[in-house]
Amino acid sequence: MPELPEVETVKRGLESQIIGARINEILVGDLKVLQFQEDLLFDLVDQTIKSLSRRGKYIIFELNQNRLVIHLGMTGQLTLWRPDRFDSDRFLRHPKTGLQRIRQHAPDKHTHLQICLEDGRILMFRDTRKFGKIFLLPCDRIILEQFFSKLGMEPLDEEYRFDRFQEFLKGRKAPVKPLLLDQGFIAGVGNIYADEALHLAGIHPGKRARYLTRKEKRKLFEAIPTVLEKGIRYGGTTLRDYIDSDGREGNHQEFLKVYGRNGKSCQRCGSEIRKVVIGQRGTHFCPNCQKR
DNA sequence: AACCTTCCCTGATGGC
């Protein structure tokens, strides 16, 4: 499930390759992922990709006349297909990490948007579960602000401040875990990094926010950017579907402390990692390091 | 306002 580190990895990968590229043709699959009138796609042709940015789990393509905003949902993949790479390629030599598995798909029944570039490369959006969404906005600052008005703090930016963090948690009786998933609180945190941050901070995911001590809040506040940056450093977490813009899987899954490690022992204390459901979400924690 | 539940969707998995 792509969260901030995965979206950031995709964004950086694309950024280094498609700035300045001109759109030649658009091909669509399932129209369900498009959150705008289909015929507006005609407007994209001949526009140039000027820049890329990210807000929370959204990736934003700045074009001449529009902004294309994409959310990958659960299983969304944004890859740059290159005509010089054979479809049968399954491995790619990476300068630092050696041979890596890649999953560069030719368009299939799950490919819902193909943005064909002038030079023959194709920016593809593929999403098996179709929880992803694509928006087309005019290039207007106010409209962009409105679009993101309900999103919370960017955890890796200046605007991420402890006073705002504390203010949001004040008086909340909900367990802290679902609050971390609230995009109106901190944008970009999802199920994996929420569990990882709570473990790093030593906080039980079911603990009600109002009962967190100042010290615990401080630890959690700092743990969030720490685990997100670690995720980015290892190219994101691939559990099943996530791949970057080159079709490469992430490496961060090998460094997870709790997520998906139920039944295994905690690397810090040796206790058995447990999995419970909190706020309708699978939640992983160490019962010894994260006491109520 | 805060909190909780349901729904969307498909592939993987397990029981029989």
Next chain:
DNA sequence: TGCCATCAGGGAAGGT
């Protein structure tokens, strides 16, 4: 072998 039920989960929408 095949069929069915169940599960995963981001976020919107609906209810309390």
